[in-house]
Amino acid sequence: IFPGGGMGWTWLVRCASVWFCPVCAPKIMSRRRQELEKGIKIFKKHKFYFAFVTLTIPHSYGVPLVEYMEKLQAVLKRFRSGKSWTNLKKRIGMRGYIRAQEVTCGKKTGWHPHFHELLVLEKKLSKAEQTELTNFLCKRWVRLCMEEGITSARQESDHLRYGVDVRCGSDPISQEYLAKTVSWELSSLTTKAVREDERFQPLALASMLTDKDVSEKEKEWAMRLWAEYMIGMYARVAVYWSPGLKRFCGIPELSDAELIEGEAESGPIIEADAAGFRRIAWKRLQVPLLELCEKVKLLRTEQIGAAIGADIQICEAGFDYIKEKHGDKS
Numbered sequence: 001i002f003p004g005g006g007m008g009w010t011w012l013v014r015c016a017s018v019w020f021c022p023v024c025a026p027k028i029m030s031r032r033r034q035e036l037e038k039g040i041k042i043f044k045k046h047k048f049y050f051a052f053v054t055l056t057i058p059h060s061y062g063v064p065l066v067e068y069m070e071k072l073q074a075v076l077k078r079f080r081s082g083k084s085w086t087n088l089k090k091r092i093g094m095r096g097y098i099r100a101q102e103v104t105c106g107k108k109t110g111w112h113p114h115f116h117e118l119l120v121l122e123k124k125l126s127k128a129e130q131t132e133l134t135n136f137l138c139k140r141w142v143r144l145c146m147e148e149g150i151t152s153a154r155q156e157s158d159h160l161r162y163g164v165d166v167r168c169g170s171d172p173i174s175q176e177y178l179a180k181t182v183s184w185e186l187s188s189l190t191t192k193a194v195r196e197d198e199r200f201q202p203l204a205l206a207s208m209l210t211d212k213d214v215s216e217k218e219k220e221w222a223m224r225l226w227a228e229y230m231i232g233m234y235a236r237v238a239v240y241w242s243p244g245l246k247r248f249c250g251i252p253e254l255s256d257a258e259l260i261e262g263e264a265e266s267g268p269i270i271e272a273d274a275a276g277f278r279r280i281a282w283k284r285l286q287v288p289l290l291e292l293c294e295k296v297k298l299l300r301t302e303q304i305g306a307a308i309g310a311d312i313q314i315c316e317a318g319f320d321y322i323k324e325k326h327g328d329k330s
Helices: 023-046 066-078 084-090 129-145 153-162 173-188 202-209 218-231 246-247 257-260 274-282 287-294 300-308 316-329
Strands: 049-055 094-106 110-121 164-168 240-242 270-272 312-314
Touching: 023 240, 023 246, 023 257, 023 270, 049 066, 049 129, 066 110, 066 129, 066 218, 084 094, 084 129, 094 218, 094 246, 110 218, 129 153, 129 164, 202 218, 270 274, 270 300, 274 287, 274 300, 287 300, 300 312, 300 316
Parallel strands: none
Antiparallel strands: 049 110, 049 164, 094 110, 094 240, 270 312
């Protein structure tokens, strides 16, 4: 049993890949969302304000993702450095920021990496300050993208128009909406699997490889792009908090591998040995068994185990859990 009442399997070998694994990624990002929600709650308690920023780039079909990501890494390093950036932070009262990466792929437009950021501000920005923030970020972002070879001279005007989107909540209601929207948006970017006619999320590319309705030609295309994606996003951070921001919120710095294991509130409530769990996984019963545990139907899990030849045992913490939920009726 994990904090919040959720159930999960422990003592398993996990890849902890937030970019490539359809099993590990949702678990990691779910817990990143919990971190975000906790952080936003604390920021609101201290009466901080928020601005939501989206940073995009021009993109063309045929450019490898790793090329974009290496150039963007250089842009981001310069984007938040220097005297002019320090002075802006002081003027707008910026406490820090949280950044998430997203990557999509278009059949005609190629790879489209972009970033979403939540700026944490110590004061509400006036209209003039909001305009100053938008203009500063836009001009700085486009200039650096041009210097790093991402944006060409002929693309400059369009990039200035569409490259940066800044949204500021100027009243309590819009701030509340912004906080809730951002919490979900920042923590869902690697787990979306939306597939449109001309645009794909990466996990949708992976799903095409096992889809019997997809032609062999399309599968070859998807396999090539999936390989590019794995090279381009390897070892990159999905959600980044600026230095000191997590410490301010009392949130520990945990790697994806540490986060996916979680910290259980109790000992195991049911157990299965390695051979038994392989049978459970073969039958794809991991989630149904967890749902039964959440409904306090632990005896039913034993019966299912017996039916499929998996030795499932209720642990001492499991009997305590039954008594807690059902009392003397158990």
